[in-house]
Amino acid sequence: MTQIAFIGLGHMGLPMARNLLKAGYPLKVFDLVRSAVDTLAGEGAVAAESAAEASDQAQVVISMLPASRHVEGLYLGEDGLLARLPADTLVIECSTIAPESARKVHAAARERGVALLDAPVSGGTAGAAAGTLTFMVGGEAQALEKARPILATMGRNIFHAGPDGAGQVAKVCNNQVLAVQMIATAEAMAMGVANGLEPAVLAEIMRQSSGGNWTLEKYNPWPGVMENVPASKGYSGGFMAELMAKDLGLAQETASHSGNSTPMGALALQLYRLLLKQGKGKQDFSVVQQLFVQ
Numbered sequence: 001m002t003q004i005a006f007i008g009l010g011h012m013g014l015p016m017a018r019n020l021l022k023a024g025y026p027l028k029v030f031d032l033v034r035s036a037v038d039t040l041a042g043e044g045a046v047a048a049e050s051a052a053e054a055s056d057q058a059q060v061v062i063s064m065l066p067a068s069r070h071v072e073g074l075y076l077g078e079d080g081l082l083a084r085l086p087a088d089t090l091v092i093e094c095s096t097i098a099p100e101s102a103r104k105v106h107a108a109a110r111e112r113g114v115a116l117l118d119a120p121v122s123g124g125t126a127g128a129a130a131g132t133l134t135f136m137v138g139g140e141a142q143a144l145e146k147a148r149p150i151l152a153t154m155g156r157n158i159f160h161a162g163p164d165g166a167g168q169v170a171k172v173c174n175n176q177v178l179a180v181q182m183i184a185t186a187e188a189m190a191m192g193v194a195n196g197l198e199p200a201v202l203a204e205i206m207r208q209s210s211g212g213n214w215t216l217e218k219y220n221p222w223p224g225v226m227e228n229v230p231a232s233k234g235y236s237g238g239f240m241a242e243l244m245a246k247d248l249g250l251a252q253e254t255a256s257h258s259g260n261s262t263p264m265g266a267l268a269l270q271l272y273r274l275l276l277k278q279g280k281g282k283q284d285f286s287v288v289q290q291l292f293v294q
């Protein structure tokens, strides 16, 4: 069976790698945080001391890192993985990064004859654990066909968004919508509660009405309205506010590149920057609720 290297075992990478293990793929894993590596080693993966060691003998390399600079640092340059991977390796890069950065890594891979896909995901940590992520893939269709069975063990919907970097463009569009919905839900929840409504009652009315959206369905930001969401666990786990701020920044860069006007995205970015200033960057992005509570 295909030997896979998995690099980056954070909130998303760890459960994604676990699903590959469950599907029977031989897996070598690496993260800068040793405890994450040890957790998966305890479940059957081979622990590596470096990304290079993890990808030794691998036919497929998957990475799930925070941002562009981590991805460029991993793959590019003399010490980067692309300088050492054999030409027939397939790289599936799942982090959310700048489309420009993804294109840079694509170009370097093509020069080396390595097939690479930018394959950011949506679905959150719950989707990663359940193996129901959505993959938005940029790159060549042939490489995607090779990757499909592997992606299918971690996700339910696999879209070919277009050429190099297209997966990242789709992802920043999606996350801009998500942030705007989260903020809109949070401010409405605060307004309703301040005017005497029970949070759970208001949440259910809006969920079933024309204000219904993903955050009301799956990720209500008001503590205690839903079980097992970050808001009900002190805003821990999930998707860090600092990563949402990063994605909104990427959306603004993407809009500037094409000259698009994105006022809602711009405002969302400003609100997330405020949260970061308040020291809430490591908490789940639904912590934006706290900006509106009176």
Ligand code: NAD
Pocket: 007, 008, 009, 010, 011, 012, 013, 030, 031, 032, 033, 036, 051, 064, 065, 066, 067, 070, 073, 074, 094, 095, 096, 097, 121, 122, 123, 124, 125, 238, 239, 240, 243, 247
């Ligand atoms: P995270 O910070 O929890 O995990 C990133 C992991 O990468 C960390 O464990 C870190 O130690 C590791 N890392 C960083 N540099 C490394 C290197 N050079 N070598 C090895 N490991 C390295 O972040 P996350 O929430 O898992 O998100 C990962 C990516 O997925 C981000 O780009 C994020 O925007 C995106 N994303 C996250 C979610 C979510 O709900 N958390 C959803 C969709 C997409």
